[in-house]
Amino acid sequence: MFLTILILGLVLGGTYALLALGLTLQYGIARIMNLAYGEVTLAAAFVLVALFKAIGLPPLLGTLLIVPAGYGAGWLLYTVMMRPLVARSGASGRLEVDSILATFGLLFLIQGLLLVAFGANFTSISYLDRGVNILGVSVALNRLIAFGVCVVAGGALTLALARTRWGMVMRAVALSPGSAPLVGIDVMRVARQGFALGTALAACAGASIAMVQTFSATDGVVYTMKALIIVIMGGVGNVPGALIAGFALGLVETFVVTTIDPGLTLAATFAIFLCVLLWRPQGLFGRG
């Protein structure tokens, strides 16, 4: 029983961690709190399913296509929509409120487009839906693959952020956007990269969700909320924190589903989230 919860929880947590990583990059580096994040994730999931159903494109190959497409979409979104807001707000705190409101509008826009394009029904695909035995626990193969995708993408990004020069530039902008230009960093460019990268991660998470779960066009809010919960638990902009909190949320959800009541999963995560928010708004792993 304990082992089942542990393994299934970790597998679920992988997707959540990836989901949160993208949001924390967007907020940490680009300073955009993106309330339409879940809709972007869902859009990627729908595209993957559509490709699979229309031309039989294998989901793994589809993921490889969707992630760069997500990067491009994020880049475009930042250039067209966010950049004017950033330029308008200057150094004042107005960007925070403006970006929340603008992405709140974007949420409805994307949701509307998804509803028109794919309808309001629940969608899922059956892909490698057979069980694999891990330490006596049967896990569906597609979940393992999704988990693998998340571990590879998330791990590579974490390493790159921590070890490379590019990662250092990113972290510099996240830490101090005011003084980054002093050492020759083009903050606007880095912010755009951060936002685009976050969108690419959202697309990747969406692809892994499409392989495993049933979803509908109106579910975006749920994914946004989960990503937000994880980001805040881990501390805003804190990459290792987001990863740990993502796995923790997966474990908690699996625990509630198997031992208490599946109907209370979301309520349980919200309860935890509200406690963290009120008790330690800087995050469980944040300083302050």
Added chain:
Amino acid sequence: MIRIALPLAGLVLLALAPLALSDYGLGLLIGMAGYVTLASSWALFSGHTRYISLATVAFYGTGAYTVAVLNEALPYPLVLLAAGGIGAALALLVGLSTLRLAGVYFVIFTFGLAELVRQLITWYEVTITGTLGRYIFLDITPAQIYWQLLALAALTLALTAWMHRRPLGLALRVIGDDEVVAAHAGINLARVKLVAFTLSATIITLAGAIASPRWVYVEPAIVFNPTVSFLTVIMALLGGANRLWGPLLGAVPLFLLFEYLSVHFPDTYPIFLGALFIAVVFVLPEGVLAGLEKLRLRRRPTTREAKA
């Protein structure tokens, strides 16, 4: 004098309107009165303090649900009283969070709150009472609902006007500008924020309770529809959330527009909504009233000097 006489005359005219209108027209008026109330009471707290609350529907739905649960057990005035009381109690709890959370954290908190309330009620209804939907059978005509909402809207506007002239309104404005300065100026942050938030949320709860008989059938997915929170914010922002008549000016045209869009483009109207919202944020970040003022000042630069 004209500042009081004109709105009063308008109110009397609006109160007489149901006598001349068809059922459809009355329905439109009810919707308008409802959203004017929501947007104005939202602005009562959020307009000046700039705490963007997305929890409107949490209170609105709570009001409607209270009526759905109690409408057969208690006489109607008591039901309204109970809804107001529950709304105020919930608002005090939520309002306490504004003492710890600001900016983006408060937005996320309120965004999640509406979902949490909906999930909990759905879970409670499904597993404990075993019924997801409830019926509201009350002997109330649409005109009566309209008069109640109109009264509530007028009350909200009067309250806002009154607050603008009181230390409380000034304190809220200072908090919106800079909370640290407000604290140093001797403003009791906790009290001011709690009072304003509780007032605003109680009115929203009452609006939900009053409007609920229109639905007849009530379930969590209907009354906790996040679009309500969304519309409220966009209406208040369009008109200008920190002005007395701003939310009203935003609510009336937008409600009519949404009504038209949802009838004629039922499938695509969320797209229009989203695009419109983005346009408001980009083009009129301070609202129509502020935009008009700016335009007037640009055309006649002397008026500014005359005013000053």
